[in-house]
Amino acid sequence: MQSIHNKVSNETNFYGGNDPIELIKEYGSPLYVYNENILRERCRELKNLLTYPNFSVNYSVKANGNLTLLEIAREEGLNADAMSPGEIFVELKAGFKPEQILYISNNVSKEEMQFAIDNNIFVSVDSLSQLETYGQLNKGGKVCVRFNPGIGAGHHEKVVTGGKKTKFGVDPSFIPQVKEIVLKYNLKLVGINQHIGSLFMEGDKYVKGVESLLTIAENFDDLEFIDMGGGFGIPYEKLNGQKRLDLKDLGKKLDKVLFDWTAKYGKQLTFKIEPGRYIAAECGSLLGTVNAIKHNYGMKYVGTDLGFNVLARPVMYDSHHDIEVFREFNVSSTRSEIVNIVGNICESGDIIAKERELPEIFEGDIISVLDAGAYGYCMASNYNNRLRPAEILITSDNKVKLIRRKDTLEDLIRNF
Numbered sequence: 001m002q003s004i005h006n007k008v009s010n011e012t013n014f015y016g017g018n019d020p021i022e023l024i025k026e027y028g029s030p031l032y033v034y035n036e037n038i039l040r041e042r043c044r045e046l047k048n049l050l051t052y053p054n055f056s057v058n059y060s061v062k063a064n065g066n067l068t069l070l071e072i073a074r075e076e077g078l079n080a081d082a083m084s085p086g087e088i089f090v091e092l093k094a095g096f097k098p099e100q101i102l103y104i105s106n107n108v109s110k111e112e113m114q115f116a117i118d119n120n121i122f123v124s125v126d127s128l129s130q131l132e133t134y135g136q137l138n139k140g141g142k143v144c145v146r147f148n149p150g151i152g153a154g155h156h157e158k159v160v161t162g163g164k165k166t167k168f169g170v171d172p173s174f175i176p177q178v179k180e181i182v183l184k185y186n187l188k189l190v191g192i193n194q195h196i197g198s199l200f201m202e203g204d205k206y207v208k209g210v211e212s213l214l215t216i217a218e219n220f221d222d223l224e225f226i227d228m229g230g231g232f233g234i235p236y237e238k239l240n241g242q243k244r245l246d247l248k249d250l251g252k253k254l255d256k257v258l259f260d261w262t263a264k265y266g267k268q269l270t271f272k273i274e275p276g277r278y279i280a281a282e283c284g285s286l287l288g289t290v291n292a293i294k295h296n297y298g299m300k301y302v303g304t305d306l307g308f309n310v311l312a313r314p315v316m317y318d319s320h321h322d323i324e325v326f327r328e329f330n331v332s333s334t335r336s337e338i339v340n341i342v343g344n345i346c347e348s349g350d351i352i353a354k355e356r357e358l359p360e361i362f363e364g365d366i367i368s369v370l371d372a373g374a375y376g377y378c379m380a381s382n383y384n385n386r387l388r389p390a391e392i393l394i395t396s397d398n399k400v401k402l403i404r405r406k407d408t409l410e411d412l413i414r415n416f
């Protein structure tokens with residue numbers, strides 16, 4: 001293999017000495033590759049975020065629900081969040097105990113809520129009407145309510161989940177009504193949670209959101225836990241020198257707020273966070289193959305098999321992912337050029353990297369899309385009846401393990 005443009009994976013020993021080109025030959029293209037060491041490191045970093053004694057990291061499985069990765073997160077001592085009965089099912093399969101799972105529900109049917117109750121999964125409800133439903137289904141039970149503190153954060157308006165213009169959480173001005181419903185069904189409100197949005201790189205907004213949530217918490221006497229939400233960002237522009245989120249600084253600020261508040265509340269609670277992206281994004285890269293090169297009206301198009309059916313983020317949120325290039329045979333070129341890297345889906349928006357400056361790329365090159373471990377495979381689809389790729393893990397001892405097979409053509413008709 002010729003080393004072309006792969007600084008980040010070299011520095012992290014991402015492939016553990018395995019050749020990405022050989023991996024593609026064996027498992028097919030495109031291919032999601034995960035690195036176990038990086039996953040474990042990210043879990044540990046967040047477990048050590050606070051010195052506050054009762055602190056739990058609930059991995060937000062929506063970011064990547066691969067069973068093997070979930071098992072690793074569980075081994076690292078993380079708990080889990082679920083957004084659907086499907087996520088609850090997968091988490092139980094990965095060995096999480098019901099009491100380690102928090103179901104953060106949003107506009108769910110009675111049947112879904114009942115599924116959680118039947119499996120002894122703790123439920124957070126997100127509106128007065130869902131609190132009523134919960135009360136009817138589980139009189140006398142324990143419940144958690146998601147509040148919207150009026151503050152939002154996130155990398156794109158579609159992923160800002162707190163603040164005055166989103167569907168999530170209960171507006172705190174309805175706290176009296178929350179109390180009435182709790183009383184009516186003899187419920188015990190033992191937890192409150194929030195999630196203000198996805199991807200912050202400066203911790204101050206998060207801390208502000210937590211302070212607002214703590215003010216809300218003062219209205220309730222029986223709390224056992226407060227879940228402060230996820231959203232911890234990762235640097236997607238590493239090649240431009242983007243800095244990491246300063247977890248040390250954030251941890252220090254949060255610790256202070258939590259210790260001070262506990263002294264006021266008079267009782268130590270459990271504090272939880274719900275990170276998804278921070279845990280899973282950087283342990284995953286997406287490999288694909290350059291099938292064609294063309295020039296259209298002055299722009300070079302690098303045509304790959306990395307359509308938005310495989311990674312939706314660039315098309316859905318204009319997200320940036322750094323790109324690496326691997327080459328099997330030596331080609332001498334020192335040129336760099338501005339190109340569009342595009343996929344194979346029949347929509348003109350199918351662009352994975354727009355007007356990106358990269359070394360000259362040739363047919364047959366392998367492209368690696370970095371930081372694709374979160375919201376990558378889980379948002380992949382069979383659009384255009386394309387097959388979703390395989391997922392492999394580079395284990396801590398640098399072995400390669402298939403952790404989900406590639407779809408087959410038969411999979412496309414299995415529900416008919």
Ligand code: LLP
Nearest residue numbers: 060195198199230231232274275276277375
């Ligand atoms: N908790 C709740 C209630 C959430 O809705 C989310 C994400 C999380 C936790 C985890 O957020 P994280 O730590 O991963 O930022 N598909 C988008 C991200 C959507 C996030 C949805 N909710 C993307 O690719 O950027």
